[in-house]
Amino acid sequence: MSHPHDGLASELLRASHPGPSAAVTLLTAGLAATVGHSWASGLLVTAAVLTGQLSIGWSNDLVDADRDRLVGRQDKPAATGSLSLRVLRAATAAAVVATLVLSLLCGLRSGLVHLVLLVGSGWAYNLGLKRTTLSPLPYAVAFGALPSVVTLALATPRLAPLWMTVTGALLGMAAHFLNVLPDLADDASTGVLGAPHRLGEAPTRVIALTLLTAGTVVAVVGPGRPPLWAGVGAGACVVLGVVGAWSRGRLPFVIGATIALVDVVMLVVRGRA
Secondary structure (H helix, E strand, O other), X not given: OOOHHHHHHHHHHHHOOHHHHHXXXXXXXXXXXXXXXXXXXXXXXXXXXHHHHHHHHHHHHHHOHHHHHHOOOOOOHHHHOOOOHHHHHHHHHHHHHHXXXXXXXXXXXXXXXXXXXXXXXXXXXXXXXXXXXXXHHHHHHHHHHHHXXXXXXXXXXXXXXXXXXXXXXXXXXXXXXXXXXXXXXXXXXXXXXXXXXXXXXXHHHHHHHHHHHHHHHHHHHOOOXXXXXXXXXXXXXXXXXXXXXXXXXXXXXXXXXXXXXXXXXXXXXXXXX
């Protein structure tokens, strides 16, 4: 027998942008394991990042509720009315409080980097930067800062290596260009004119795949001389990137997602180097 709260939980999950939220959270957990966190400290920093992502996802749907309703987004509970704005506001507020507490428990330096550079960038995007030529900037800052959020939460805090920061920034910008590809027309019709919308579909596709491929290369060569398997993986991603840049339909998105997965694996595995 289903419980009334089951439906509410399901709608909140759908409104949280579960794919990106899960991806960033899993990346955090992988980095925490790579750089030497204990189970307790790794779980803490991962929980902080998760709540931050929930706050970003839910606030995005709050801000975009009217626009999503206008274009008939059936995948947005706030737009269809299956999730009330009152509940969504309460969930967002709870996520913000949890993020503040968990982030500061990770240490002042890690907490401030997380709250200002990662969560702050996500909120800045939601509240206006998504409509400007600077729309890739919050993604670059947030993903570039993520490795340092993890390393600064160690018992002996330290900034992440430069190659990790650069790989994260490239991956973040690529995610932005790749993520908006399916929604370019809907976004533009409601006044959302970020960098990809101003450039158009073909340049956006090429830029996304170029950034992803560059991220792979940096992740492979950044820590030092790469093992053979990493070099082969990077070469395959370069070939895929070229194919995807000149493809049409869903293929560029599928190729981009594949290269992004390779980037994440490289970031975590090469982080042990």
